[in-house]
Amino acid sequence: MNELALAIFAVVLAITLGVTYWASKRTSTATEFWAAGRGISGAQNGFAIAGDYMSASSFLGFAGLIFFFGLDGFIGLVAALVAFVPVLVLLAERMRNAGKFTMADVLAFRLKERPARLAAALGTLSVAFFYLLAQMVGAGVVIQALAGIDFAWSVILTGTFMVVYVIFGGMLATTWVQIIKAGLLMTAGVVITVLVLAKTGFDLFSQATSQHAEGDAFLSPGLMHPDAINGISFGLAFLLGTAGLPHILIRFFTVPDARAARRSVGWAVLLIGLFYIMIMVIGVGARAILGSGAEEASAGGNLAIPLLVEELGGGAGTVGGDVFLAVVSAIAFATILAVVAGLVISASGAMAHDLWSNVVRRGEADEREEVRVARVAALGLGVLAIGVSIAAGEGFNVSILVGLAFAVAASANLPALLCALFWPRFNTAGAVTGVLGGLAASLILIALSPAVWPGPDGEGSPVPLSNPALFSFPIGFACCWLGTVLSREGRAERSYHELHVRAETGIGAY
Amino acid sequence: MADSSIDWEAIERSPDFRALVASRRRFVLLWGGGGVGLCAAFVVISYLAPDVLGEALGWVVGVALIVITWAVSFAYLRKSDAEWAPMEERVVASVHEPSGRFERAGERERVS
Numbered sequence: 001m002n003e004l005a006l007a008i009f010a011v012v013l014a015i016t017l018g019v020t021y022w023a024s025k026r027t028s029t030a031t032e033f034w035a036a037g038r039g040i041s042g043a044q045n046g047f048a049i050a051g052d053y054m055s056a057s058s059f060l061g062f063a064g065l066i067f068f069f070g071l072d073g074f075i076g077l078v079a080a081l082v083a084f085v086p087v088l089v090l091l092a093e094r095m096r097n098a099g100k101f102t103m104a105d106v107l108a109f110r111l112k113e114r115p116a117r118l119a120a121a122l123g124t125l126s127v128a129f130f131y132l133l134a135q136m137v138g139a140g141v142v143i144q145a146l147a148g149i150d151f152a153w154s155v156i157l158t159g160t161f162m163v164v165y166v167i168f169g170g171m172l173a174t175t176w177v178q179i180i181k182a183g184l185l186m187t188a189g190v191v192i193t194v195l196v197l198a199k200t201g202f203d204l205f206s207q208a209t210s211q212h213a214e215g216d217a218f219l220s221p222g223l224m225h226p227d228a229i230n231g232i233s234f235g236l237a238f239l240l241g242t243a244g245l246p247h248i249l250i251r252f253f254t255v256p257d258a259r260a261a262r263r264s265v266g267w268a269v270l271l272i273g274l275f276y277i278m279i280m281v282i283g284v285g286a287r288a289i290l291g292s293g294a295e296e297a298s299a300g301g302n303l304a305i306p307l308l309v310e311e312l313g314g315g316a317g318t319v320g321g322d323v324f325l326a327v328v329s330a331i332a333f334a335t336i337l338a339v340v341a342g343l344v345i346s347a348s349g350a351m352a353h354d355l356w357s358n359v360v361r362r363g364e365a366d367e368r369e370e371v372r373v374a375r376v377a378a379l380g381l382g383v384l385a386i387g388v389s390i391a392a393g394e395g396f397n398v399s400i401l402v403g404l405a406f407a408v409a410a411s412a413n414l415p416a417l418l419c420a421l422f423w424p425r426f427n428t429a430g431a432v433t434g435v436l437g438g439l440a441a442s443l444i445l446i447a448l449s450p451a452v453w454p455g456p457d458g459e460g461s462p463v464p465l466s467n468p469a470l471f472s473f474p475i476g477f478a479c480c481w482l483g484t485v486l487s488r489e490g491r492a493e494r495s496y497h498e499l500h501v502r503a504e505t506g507i508g509a510y
Numbered sequence: 511m512a513d514s515s516i517d518w519e520a521i522e523r524s525p526d527f528r529a530l531v532a533s534r535r536r537f538v539l540l541w542g543g544g545g546v547g548l549c550a551a552f553v554v555i556s557y558l559a560p561d562v563l564g565e566a567l568g569w570v571v572g573v574a575l576i577v578i579t580w581a582v583s584f585a586y587l588r589k590s591d592a593e594w595a596p597m598e599e600r601v602v603a604s605v606h607e608p609s610g611r612f613e614r615a616g617e618r619e620r621v622s
Binding site for chain 1: 516518519521522527530531534537538541542545546548549550552553554556557558560563564565566568569572573575576577578579580582583584586587590591595598601602605
């Protein structure tokens, strides 16, 4: 075991528990629980979005992909940042203006309440579940490798803290855990980038290609995706999926008004863009400094950054190397904790506010009941996620799950959300078929893909796609359209006109 | 709760509201669509015509797309504060103006 890493883990956990205790004194109503009392400023929310979005897959995963495949990894990162353009110009202010606690609030605004919420909650829970599973398995693998804590215990530790933040501190604790994590991650990014450049100078690209077996191919597309269709689908999943991620969209309910909502995206793209440029330097630097000899030790690339910082600190076994490794491990741990807490609180909103309050109790539940159900739901989700992650085990391919989460977000959530906001004729049947169709398309295509069928990396799978977004996203939209034009529906309580005016102007916003 | 005391369709038809929506839509289609379109083109060209982005050009284009994202976001925030926020305020103010132009005659549409 790495004692130093454990000591720094303990410090990180102690700070977050302090934040949770402070937040718990300020969290009792539903608005406080899910929206932090709508008192988060634009800049704070920008940091929190960055902390919510930059998961272990951004920090460790993409750096590893660049280390292995060069440009292909960077293309995914660029798509994941440009994805915030539609979030900013189409969704941020409109979510804030028309919603209360959940994505379903906006979707169900002008549709039949119960079926629309049921469908939207299903979309939210599916994305949250796959994303949660990916992060928890990732946490287990990374903590086991870095701190020497057994996989199952690493997962239990992560799951326990995420549930504690959400149950006791609600969105306020989650927000501040995300802000602190974003600060830690950005600082780590700057330090590692400076150290890499100090070691390689500015010709790190030519040093990297000389260290790669494929040479100059490292700088061109295609190493990771020799198949054009797979490369395009992978990029599009990130470009489109972000705008359908429920844990990102609910962050816009935590600010006082639409102005703060849009400014928070401005802060988020600034921070995330800077971080991604640093990840590019770090990933290429890892190739230049570590060379091909480190490929096996990097465990599929996920441990490229830890290996790199160990080397930058003086090498394995040196004091500097140990300290650097311990600090980066703790930051990776904090990174995962902040993301999973955001996922659990978004899922608790779908379970308590959408399913329990509005579908089961038909709006009869009061706020206290809603929050109580949310806390129970968070606990249940935590236990379920821990159980499934341990059962799935380390063998589960983390990047498949993240890709699946983005693909489901792009295919099930985004088309229905955009239609609800911008298509006057859209109706409840369209929303239900859109969410279910997009969900089914992405799940079926994944199940038939080489990654799952008939076992990891099995051959002879019916669908050669590693990520379904290229096809499941248009299918999701087609289902929205088809369900709408094939059905006839009486007038809903609230018209599209009301949603349109309120979303554009903020009249009557919560 | 449906606020049936407000005639939403009349607001939708009002010149102030239409000017706001039209101005914002122009920006979103041109700059938002442009940003996403460029990125989609980057992804598609990377894999369908990889030679175009050989010689490390892909990295330059990628960083340029990050800078473009910053620029589009900054422009959107500037325009929101300078142009659209005052237009929104005019629409909001007109809803409650004494002329009662956007109030409904009766609660004809309440559905329980």
